[in-house]
Amino acid sequence: MPQYSKTTTSFFEKVYEVARLVPYGRVTSYGDIANYLGTGKSARMVGWAMNACRTAMPPVPAHRVVNRLGWLTGKGHFETPDLMQKLLEAEGVKVKDNKVVEFDKLRWQPLIELN
DNA sequence: CCCATGACTTGAA
DNA sequence: TTTCAAGCCATGG
Numbered sequence: 001m002p003q004y005s006k007t008t009t010s011f012f013e014k015v016y017e018v019a020r021l022v023p024y025g026r027v028t029s030y031g032d033i034a035n036y037l038g039t040g041k042s043a044r045m046v047g048w049a050m051n052a053c054r055t056a057m058p059p060v061p062a063h064r065v066v067n068r069l070g071w072l073t074g075k076g077h078f079e080t081p082d083l084m085q086k087l088l089e090a091e092g093v094k095v096k097d098n099k100v101v102e103f104d105k106l107r108w109q110p111l112i113e114l115n
Numbered sequence: 116c117c118c119a120t121g122a123c124t125t126g127a128a
Numbered sequence: 129t130t131t132c133a134a135g136c137c138a139t140g141g
Contacts, residue, residue: 011137030123034136040124042136047122052138067123074122119141128132 015049036110070103
């Protein structure tokens with residue numbers, strides 16, 4: 001295991017776990033994950049976790065995580081700015097102007113789906 | 116050790 | 129309806 005601190009590992013682990021549960025061709029939001037973890041207002045940490053997920057194993061589908069409006073706010077943190085969109089479109093998720101088309105339908109909320 | 120910042124969200128003014 | 133501020137907490141200077 002990685003050389004993360006204890007608390008970090010715990011929180012990040014959960015974020016990764018949930019992120020990996022997002023079905024193929026579906027997306028979720030930072031807030032939804034945070035909410036599922038019980039910390040509805042730590043969406044920022046979810047984003048921070050995504051930033052660290054680059055080195056996470058197994059890999060985390062960070063491209064399926066967007067903000068609550070379905071915007072690809074984290075695209076700039078990928079290897080290339082357009083990688084996120086390409087990955088999504090490769091799964092059949094349409095992206096227009098950095099926003100997920102039909103986000104309301106494609107949105108996958110662990111709090112509800114995993115009930 | 117203290118301060119600022121960030122892949123966010125929500126609720127109040 | 130739009131704008132502002134606060135809460136989350138790890139990380140870096």
